[in-house]
Amino acid sequence: MIICFNKKINSFSKIYKNNFSLTQQNVQDLMPSCDDIHCNCPKCNAKSNFSYHGSYIRNISLIREEKNYDFQVSVTRVICNSCGSTHALLPSFIVPYKIFSLDSILYTVQNSMRSSVIVLSEKLKISFELIYSFIALISGFFNYVDSLNREQNQFKNFNHDYFLLNCLSICDQKFNINFFYRYKWIFLMTKFQNQKSPPITIGVNLIAST
Numbered sequence: 001m002i003i004c005f006n007k008k009i010n011s012f013s014k015i016y017k018n019n020f021s022l023t024q025q026n027v028q029d030l031m032p033s034c035d036d037i038h039c040n041c042p043k044c045n046a047k048s049n050f051s052y053h054g055s056y057i058r059n060i061s062l063i064r065e066e067k068n069y070d071f072q073v074s075v076t077r078v079i080c081n082s083c084g085s086t087h088a089l090l091p092s093f094i095v096p097y098k099i100f101s102l103d104s105i106l107y108t109v110q111n112s113m114r115s116s117v118i119v120l121s122e123k124l125k126i127s128f129e130l131i132y133s134f135i136a137l138i139s140g141f142f143n144y145v146d147s148l149n150r151e152q153n154q155f156k157n158f159n160h161d162y163f164l165l166n167c168l169s170i171c172d173q174k175f176n177i178n179f180f181y182r183y184k185w186i187f188l189m190t191k192f193q194n195q196k197s198p199p200i201t202i203g204v205n206l207i208a209s210t
């Protein structure tokens with residue numbers, strides 16, 4: 001899979017800030033296409049040389065302005081013309097194999113810590129079990145984030161509570177890129193996390209599309 005950090009994602013943050021209404025097409029327009037990628041193949045490291053190789057539908061849930069929205073988006077798959085490996089193109093707001101977007105999970109955890117799980121559960125109309133699973137998910141990554149923070153000397157007095165209370169602002173785009181380069185893994189992706197030879201290769205695409 002190739003995670004795309006590009007201009008489309010920045011426009012997503014803009015939509016969020018401007019309280020723009022989210023429609024199926026808005027969200028689909030933010031999904032990366034073949035034209036958006038300019039990175040080496042994550043498997044063979046050949047210079048960007050990919051062709052379209054179909055697509056699949058996946059669900060995505062987004063929490064915006066205290067509401068939960070469900071969408072279905074088409075994910076593009078590409079094939080490397082050098083080694084024949086295939087890669088799904090995912091925007092950086094999607095956590096691979098998870099339905100809720102990255103910032104929706106962060107938003108939910110941060111707000112549940114600042115108010116209460118029950119209140120938030122009623123407001124967002126999602127189960128409190130799901131909120132607790134998000135808290136456990138983020139907590140499960142605390143040690144990685146703590147080490148990264150020590151290395152980069154970014155937040156003083158950083159601890160578990162501080163992390164959960166401020167996770168939405170801490171885990172921004174730059175953080176996610178740093179996390180990937182440090183751990184060669186996607187933040188909050190748990191599938192295959194502890195496997196020595198995961199059956200997927202992960203790459204990132206950092207170049208902004210036009």
Ligand SMILES: [Zn+2]
Pocket residue numbers: 041042043044045046080081082083084085
């Ligand atoms: Zn390749």
